Amino acid sequence: QLQLQESGPGLVKPSETLSLTCSVSGDSISSRTYFWGWVRQPPGKGLEWIGNIFYDGSTYYNPSLRGRATISVGTSKKQFSLRLSSMTAADTAVYYCARVRRFSDYFDYWGQGTLATVSS
């Protein structure tokens, strides 16, 4: 059974960079059938797609983030990461990692989410 688990600091200072990791068990990021992505949800608000990565390192991002997001795959192919720079209070959210089925384009497995709060 596929499981995704986010990890990272819960508190980030304004203007600093958020770094999160998603650990994957039960599948490999090397699969050509899926993207691996990040979605966030500010407290009390809706879901926002951040971006996806393919096993070959190809990345796709939400234009609204204006180049602040970087997604990468770990060398073990069992982890992928998100870096979000120039954090502000508006970036306070629960961050989810998820698997995305290519060519059907749905998010079929999700991590439990991790809250990242921006505060000095």
Add this chain to the structure above:
Amino acid sequence: QSALTQPPSASGSPGQSVTISCTGTSSDVGGYDYVSWYQQHPGKAPKLMIYEVSKRPSGVPDRFSGSKSGSTASLTVSGLQAEDEADYYCSSYAGSNSYVFGTGTKVTVL
């Protein structure tokens, strides 16, 4: 890339049906049959309920159904049960390997 528009709330009594709309544009909902729906209970991760407009993953009750007309997709929950009370989000492929979510609808079982 603007969020898809959903009504903020919907409600129904147990056993009744509720339908949630999800309105986009020709660049997302209207352009692709890749609309999916997610159920989210408080404090939990979203759960896939419908994909490719109207397909149900294994384990999702057939009380949940989806459809699409033009740039508006819909999710219908028939035979409402107490456990269906949750937030529901639509999502659509938006071209160039990008995705957009809906604004979310809170479903209340009266």
